[in-house]
Amino acid sequence: MPHWTALVAEKKQRQLKSIPQEWLVTPPPPSTLDVTGFPESCGLLNAREIKITNTSVDVLLKKLATAEWTAVEVTTAFSKRAIVAHQLVNCLTEIFIDRALARAAELDDYLKKTGKVVGPLHGLPISLKDQLCIKGLETTMGYVSWIGQYEEKNAVLVDILIECGAVPFVRTNVPQTLMWPETLNSIFGRTTNPYNVSLTPGGSSGGEGALIALKGSPLGVGSDIGGSIRAPSAFCGIYGLRPSYGRVPYCGARNSLEGEDSILSVFGPMSNSLRGLRIFMKAVANSKPWLKDPLAVRKKWDEDEYELADHGSGKYLCFAIMWDDGVVVPHPPIKRSLEITKAALQKAGHKVVDWKPIKHKLLEEIAGNIWNAGSAEDFMITTSSTGEPIISTMELEDAHAMTPSFRPKNDHWNATASETGTGRAVDAIICPAAPFAATPHGKFTRVFLYCNYTTVWNALDYPAAIFPVTTVDPTLDGKKPPHSFYDDFDKDIYEMYDPEKFKNAPVCLQLVGRTLEEEAVIKMTEIVDAALAAAQ
Template identity: 65%
Template sequence: MTQRWRDLVTDKRRRQQESIPKEWFISVPPDTVLDVTAIPEQCGLFTAKELEITNTVDVGVLLNKLATAEWSAVEVTTAFYKRAIVAHQLVNCLTEIFVERALARAKELDEHLKATGKVVGPLHGLPISLKDQLCIKGLETTMGYASWIGKYADKNATLVDILYDCGAVPFVRTNIPQTLMWGETYNLVFGRTVNPANRSLSCGGSSGGEGALIHLKGSPLGVGSDIGGSIRIPALFNGLYSLRPSYGRVPYEGAVNSMVGQDSIPSVLGPLSNSLSGVKAFMQAVISQSPWTKDPLCVRKKWDDEAYALSEHGGGSTLCFAIMWNDGIVVPHPPIIRALEMTREALRAAGHKVIDWQPIKYLELGNAISAIWKAGAGEDFHVTTTETGEPVISTMNIVEGVEPDSSIRPAPTGISAYALWQVQKARAELRKEYLDHWQKTVEVTGTGRPVDAIISPGTPFVAPPHGRNNYTNYTKVLNALDYPAATFPVTRVDVSLDAKKPAHQFLSETDEAMYSWYEPTLVQNAPVALQLIGRTLEEEAVIAMTEVVDAALKAKAKVAL
């Protein structure tokens, strides 16, 4: 039994390696080279045009060039595919590689545009990477489980069909942690994915393969999932834009998952990109296909241009943002605090109001979501892995090359249905309390409206060393509240600006533990990003307000130059 899962993994890794075109292999730098972000341009594999294509981070520009046939879908797909393969060699970010299928799809799109003069859809010719949950007919979807090797999908996930209908070119799938329920990316099938800016640091999870791939410009737009921060954490650690939508805004039907049947805190799918235009293009395109006619759990809500124009937020001319400096449990590290200060000053310079946000019940909200997850998670993982004897990884602090011991497999545990109902009842009450708390801010904003959006850390630290991403309350509380949240990059760690501060009065034992390990040299060069939080089903406004914040930051940076 023990040998079976090892044999499955050996065969899967061999097949993955054989799926890479031999002419796309490069000379990989040694592990002592931490920052590999410049390697794609230095490796000599790419033509000048391929570099121009893959360095075009604005998805809106890419889509325009594809729609006007200035760049063909084959050219764009080939360029990003080559860069994705280079990224994989540097940071181990891919799972499924299907070059011929993707290029055949791109060729069909080019032929259609040439014959008709019309694009297939709003994402015509755009390569899109997919987290290894989104089933594609005829491909394996292991989701990091050795036990799922050899299980081929007999149909596409609904979102994959929608992306094809929109003219996109799905071209790779990306790495995740075993079970998905980790904030880092490591599994026994494909191994660990690392951070391109500093390979000694985490790329985040569970959509970590997406984060690392897009960081290296190996994909212009990717799809991740988020049940406790799994889109936002990789985006934060890799300096990307992303969106965690509300429940049911993006179709999940047909995707594989952990804890299927747990629907009190549903996982959601959403975009990651190097541009906000990518986030917006994804949401507009998917919603334009009326996903509620294809997924019974999808919300019937068309793209709302009035909401995007911030009609409920004074038209966006003078917004009131609230900055949450900490969650009452853990104080963020200096780079995060500096990013919050930079954002505050940029928004004020742009004419917006900024006040402080007083968080409430973060500990209770975090405990509620954890209790809901744990109600059946142990049994779910046990059932999934028992068939092959695959061990369940109990920690992401795994030393490479050391095999986990099967004794770490957790015993199936759970709580009664009645006990679970009490947790869900408490969580519903907390949601109401938080809603009232937000509404009451109308008394202090000076706009006649409650706070328009909250700007918050997404984690109390930048990408940490492997095994140390063990505090996710800043993101998972929003899953309990079902608040949409976007991420946006602000800066990078600067050793001279982000010195360790004197010890403060610690808010908790966890706060003290987080404070103790921080040293700026440990996380040098790591991206620093934040999240913007809106209210349930307010995705259009969240995107628009993130555009406002992003523009303010860029204007402030330009003035500083």
């Protein structure tokens, strides 16, 4: 095979040719850190396309179903904005707009002839993380070694989305190996954060996070094994959901660490619209994915659960706030977001209690040992055919011993019934998604790598949703005087905070429910989101 750099050059050239040349723009100068306003000011999108791309998923679907907006014009609008986004933050891998527009035209024709939509996602453009295989396209997943490998069939989830009427149109960037909280690989390079391009959008679904933050896609699919949906959603200021194992089909997709089944990667939705999460989960669950993927959970969308039948119908909820995880104290903007959320919920008539974390450090160690047991060998074998180097920040050493999988009973959660006043245990936990906002590029030493605010829930298989709260404000979020630290690592996290470096970074939080309780998690996140909006 040719030297790996020649493969990269050829692949990049093909990617450039897949972009309509009339959609190329002149990006702002490198000194412009916040590029979120550029897509609407660059002159490429007309007023109608700007309106379309600023519309929430539920409203888009209504207008598509009534033919007020055609699938072709909606797909065109988001495709143009996605290409602009790519030129700003380098978020795309595969670009197949011609294929998408042909699909959109078929949908428009079907609606015109029958007066009916194809399915619940009729005409909706959907972006996909570069793991979800599409027939006839490469799925490199950030590996040079996988260039030139064309898929013979779609992943199950892709088939389901198409059957529901969705229009896949682009795939998004990932880190080499996937197992990293920053988005960088040797084929497509680094993806940056639209709110501050000197910061990371997170990983491994960082391309999705950055694209959706720039409204280049109304709804996307990410994956999450330790926080890879939630960290990019939090760092990019959007909504995201990590479902429980098997709720969304994984069959036919590419992945790292194949065969590791103690802590499973899951697919889930990411969107600017909270309702987008519900619409995605309802459409996928009601498509009976277990008939196509034997590992998918046999559970249709449960409307009673969404209406919080087991949570007092949502009239009087009790949320538990985890201020820190007993390992690392979050930075000032994260703590401020927790205080804002607590006040908003209390104002809305809900009760808020404190959550005491237990054994989070142990769960982090177990998860790390599980992943590291074969990771170095997995990465080296994958890259060996071309000699592609493993990016230095992503190198992991194999663990010398495996720790048994550990999943505690629900006793700790159930015991909170004595303090809620509702007759139930706490309805959900609200906690940070990370101890910091989006971090500077290339800084993923052990300090910047701390992901256990998300990983702990993967180990327990609890579903969790991300919701935006605020942004880093150096005036409001100044560095606090030193406090008593859990240990030197906690002190290192404290010392890395500089309010000017994190300026304007989105600050989001995480709402956690019990296993397979996705419907309730989405509904409770809607309640929290509404309380925050009302309190502004």
